[in-house]
Amino acid sequence: MKRIFSGIQPTGNITLGNYLGAIQNCVKLQNEASCDCIFCVVDQHAITVRRNTGALKRSTQETAACLISAGIDPKNSILFNQSQVEEHIKLAWVLGCLTRVGWLNRMIQFKDKVGKSKDNASAGLWCYPILMAADILAYKATHVPVGDDQKQHIELARDIAHSYNFEFGTEFFPLPKAEILSKSFRIMSLCDGRKKMSKSDSSDMSRINITDNVDTIAYKIKKAKTDSYSLPSEASGLTGRAEAQNLITIYAALSNKSLDAAILEYGGCGFGRLKQDLTELAIEVIRPIGLEISRLMSNTDYIDNVLEKGSVRARALSKPIVREVYDTIGFLST
Numbered sequence: 001m002k003r004i005f006s007g008i009q010p011t012g013n014i015t016l017g018n019y020l021g022a023i024q025n026c027v028k029l030q031n032e033a034s035c036d037c038i039f040c041v042v043d044q045h046a047i048t049v050r051r052n053t054g055a056l057k058r059s060t061q062e063t064a065a066c067l068i069s070a071g072i073d074p075k076n077s078i079l080f081n082q083s084q085v086e087e088h089i090k091l092a093w094v095l096g097c098l099t100r101v102g103w104l105n106r107m108i109q110f111k112d113k114v115g116k117s118k119d120n121a122s123a124g125l126w127c128y129p130i131l132m133a134a135d136i137l138a139y140k141a142t143h144v145p146v147g148d149d150q151k152q153h154i155e156l157a158r159d160i161a162h163s164y165n166f167e168f169g170t171e172f173f174p175l176p177k178a179e180i181l182s183k184s185f186r187i188m189s190l191c192d193g194r195k196k197m198s199k200s201d202s203s204d205m206s207r208i209n210i211t212d213n214v215d216t217i218a219y220k221i222k223k224a225k226t227d228s229y230s231l232p233s234e235a236s237g238l239t240g241r242a243e244a245q246n247l248i249t250i251y252a253a254l255s256n257k258s259l260d261a262a263i264l265e266y267g268g269c270g271f272g273r274l275k276q277d278l279t280e281l282a283i284e285v286i287r288p289i290g291l292e293i294s295r296l297m298s299n300t301d302y303i304d305n306v307l308e309k310g311s312v313r314a315r316a317l318s319k320p321i322v323r324e325v326y327d328t329i330g331f332l333s334t
């Protein structure tokens with residue numbers, strides 16, 4: 001039986017990138033009979049960069065509401081927020097002691113996020129991939145649905161799991177595997193096709209938020225950057241045309257078509273027709289989710305209750321696993 005674990009940060013607007021890159025796949029896996037699914041709103045990860053802390057609670061609730069609205073069923077899957085299950089942090093310390101400094105220094109996302117001001121970044125941001133490994137390994141998860149940007153972090157989680165197994169001569173931790181949807185592996189910014197679409201981009205025009213209304217979605221797609229050529233009829237024609245590649249990719253992902261089928265459909269056309277169809281499709285897919293999020297957010301007691309119940313279930317799974325790690329290490333328990 002596959003055990004699925006995935007996490008999403010409550011750091012503001014959930015984007016179309018989050019939906020197409022990861023959430024959609026989580027829903028699909030949840031609906032497969034042979035999967036046991038755990039989904040986590042990773043609020044402890046969200047404090048690795050400075051934010052308006054007053055907003056964290058609401059963001060956590062809204063992220064949970066988004067997962068439910070997109071199709072995660074809290075009766076079927078376990079849905080909880082990280083800070084309610086202390087096993088993650090307890091395991092992270094042990095795993096941190098097995099992680100080499102050089103491994104963390106290789107993390108591309110850390111380098112991208114801190115740029116030239118590495119010395120001013122929080123130590124939490126640097127250690128972030130260790131906590132992410134603990135999230136996964138505290139449940140002995142086997143498969144991790146994520147977008148392509150998280151691939152390196154999952155590889156690190158495998159290295160850490162292997163390091164633990166090797167050190168203690170055991171096969172205690174399975175080596176987790178990233179589950180990445182090839183069609184929509186990385187959704188890029190609407191303003192710059194070489195940058196990832198991100199919740200934290202300073203420009204709201206760079207992304208489609210799941211909660212955007214119809215007019216905003218239409219306006220953002222209308223203004224999305226393009227180039228002055230018509231669309232190609234073959235995938236090779238997208239080379240060096242990041243914006244065209246991105247819009248076609250989004251269309252293919254939203255319409256559940258292959259990239260090749262989408263390219264064939266628009267080969268030789270200008271961007272106008274693609275943008276018009278994309279707008280209709282984006283509204284059709286996203287709007288019901290946005291409306292359901294608003295409905296759920298009008299009664300946050302329901303969401304708090306789901307997260308509390310989910311945390312109890314998550315603790316029941318992770319507690320014996322982390323206890324066994326502590327026993328193996330030799331931590332005295334009275």
Ligand code: TYM
Nearest residue numbers: 006007008009017018021022132146147150185186187197
């Ligand atoms: P986060 O919160 O940045 O993103 C949540 C999920 O959305 C995917 N994603 C994208 N996919 C395609 N195109 C994009 N533009 C795009 N933007 C985001 C991410 O790959 C991710 O799957 N470190 C993780 C959260 C995390 C986690 C975990 C994930 C913490 N612990 C354990 C899996 C397992 C993150 O920051 O995701």
